[in-house]
Amino acid sequence: MNIFDELGKIYSEVDDTYARTEIQARSKGYRKKEAEYYRKRQLNDQAYFLFMFTRFEGRVREISDNLINNKVTGHADWKINRAWEIINKQKSNDSLHFMNRVALLTPKGQIDYNLIKQYYDQRNNIGHGGSFTIAISIPNVIADMKRFYKDLKG
Amino acid sequence: MTMQKTVKVDKQHVEKRIDDWKKRVSDLYSTIEIWLKSSNYYIKRGSKLKMYEELMSEFNVRPTEVDTADIYNLDNKIVLTIKPRGLWVLGANGRIDIISNKGNYTLVDFAEQFEPPHWKLFNSDKKNGVSFTKQLFFQLLAK
Numbered sequence: 001m002n003i004f005d006e007l008g009k010i011y012s013e014v015d016d017t018y019a020r021t022e023i024q025a026r027s028k029g030y031r032k033k034e035a036e037y038y039r040k041r042q043l044n045d046q047a048y049f050l051f052m053f054t055r056f057e058g059r060v061r062e063i064s065d066n067l068i069n070n071k072v073t074g075h076a077d078w079k080i081n082r083a084w085e086i087i088n089k090q091k092s093n094d095s096l097h098f099m100n101r102v103a104l105l106t107p108k109g110q111i112d113y114n115l116i117k118q119y120y121d122q123r124n125n126i127g128h129g130g131s132f133t134i135a136i137s138i139p140n141v142i143a144d145m146k147r148f149y150k151d152l153k154g
Numbered sequence: 155m156t157m158q159k160t161v162k163v164d165k166q167h168v169e170k171r172i173d174d175w176k177k178r179v180s181d182l183y184s185t186i187e188i189w190l191k192s193s194n195y196y197i198k199r200g201s202k203l204k205m206y207e208e209l210m211s212e213f214n215v216r217p218t219e220v221d222t223a224d225i226y227n228l229d230n231k232i233v234l235t236i237k238p239r240g241l242w243v244l245g246a247n248g249r250i251d252i253i254s255n256k257g258n259y260t261l262v263d264f265a266e267q268f269e270p271p272h273w274k275l276f277n278s279d280k281k282n283g284v285s286f287t288k289q290l291f292f293q294l295l296a297k
Contacts, residue, residue, distance in 0.1 A: 012277065016257030023253045026224070027232040031201075038237070041251075041258070118244050134208055135240025135249045137262050139276035139283065144245060 003055055004149070008142045011048040015041055015138075046126050049136055053123045056145050057098060060152065064101040065091060067154030105152040112151070115144065161267065165213040171267065172205070175241040175248055176220055178263065178271050182250070183223050183236070189288045190225070195233065195295060200224045207242050225295065233295060247271070256297045261286055 001009075022037035068091050071084040087104075090096035099117060106112045122136060161167065187197050199221045206217035225234040239249040243262065250261040252275075262283065265272040274283035275290060284290060 012257070019251075019253045019258035020255055023232060023235050023255060026200075026235055115245055122244070134242040134244060136244055137246065137249045137260050137276065139260055140243070140245055140262060143283075 002146065002149075004052060004142045004145050007048060007052055007055075008138065011044065011138055014044050018044065045136060045138055048138055049141055050123060050126055052138075052141055052145055053119060056119075056148060059149055060098065060101050060105065063152060063154045064096075064104050067104055070154070102152075105154060112148065116148065119144070163209070163213075165215060168209050168213045168215050171241060172210070172215070172218060174268055175238070176218075178248065179220055179238050179250065182261075182271070182273070183221065186223070186225070186236075186291065189291060193292075194228050195225050197223055197225050200235070203237060205238075205241070207240060209242055252294065254294060254297065259294060 018037045018041045022034055022041070025031075025033035025037060068084065068088050072081065072088045087096065090100075099120060102113060102116050102120075106116070118134075119141070122134070183197060183199060190197055201222055202219035203222055204217055205220045209215075210217065220238045222238070223236040224232045225236070227233050233254065235253045237251045237253065239251050239260075241248045243249045247263040247265055247267060248271075249263075250273075252259040252261055257277065260276040261273050262276060263271045263273055264283075273286035275286045276283045
């Protein structure tokens with residue numbers, strides 16, 4: 001089982017537990033308790049989304065690092081090498097922006113890039129104390145992350 | 155790889171999407187109502203949920219409400235609750251939660267904007283989503 005399936009399984013266990021309490025509260029007309037558990041499920045979504053995205057960030061960092069290392073050492077031609085030298089410097093001093101790393105691995109402006117950007121914006125929003133600005137379905141996140149994990153190549 | 159379709163997003167577009175969302179939710183309830191005819195269950199539209207998503211705030215669209223629904227058995231006990239969770243979903247066209255005593259199922263519309271919905275159901279067993287059909291719905295009720 002890969003890490004996203006593993007996290008997805010734990011996520012579902014927690015979400016299902018909260019969901020059961022939520023529907024029981026609704027059945028009894030306990031509106032406050034129902035709202036409380038609805039909120040808990042939202043927070044659970046956020047927590048697991050962040051957890052999954054950090055795993056994905058690690059993957060992007062790893063394969064973009066490998067790509068840069070290969071490019072820097074692979075070209076004798078200065079005209080090609082100069083751009084990679086600059087990128088390599090940014091990598092080394094940790095100033096290479098995450099989305100620029102993504103742009104090294106998938107065409108900028110196209111579907112995958114745009115989707116990762118949307119996820120990244122959500123991650124930043126939650127990470128800086130906000131909540132989801134748009135709804136996220138964790139099963140979709142898992143499917144997307146697994147696909148990105150497999151498809152993104154240096 | 156194809157480029158994404160560019161859509162002009164303005165207040166009118168956001169309002170049109172909200173109307174479309176409410177219609178898809180309402181149509182879903184109507185479909186379920188038809189499915190449940192002559193069964194041991196019935197559907198009742200329940201309390202409303204506040205809807206105020208990011209784009210609504212961005213384009214000065216007033217908060218609105220969207221219907222939830224409950225499925226009851228003949229003992230008048232709720233067996234499923236249906237709650238629209240959000241219209242603007244990454245990679246999809248809306249999310250609805252179907253909550254039961256066994257846990258939560260997520261219904262996601264994968265149709266393009268303003269196209270007839272293509273609902274897929276997810277839960278921990280159905281990671282890739284399966285088309286939401288009458289048969290599947292009765293399986294949820296039987297759990």
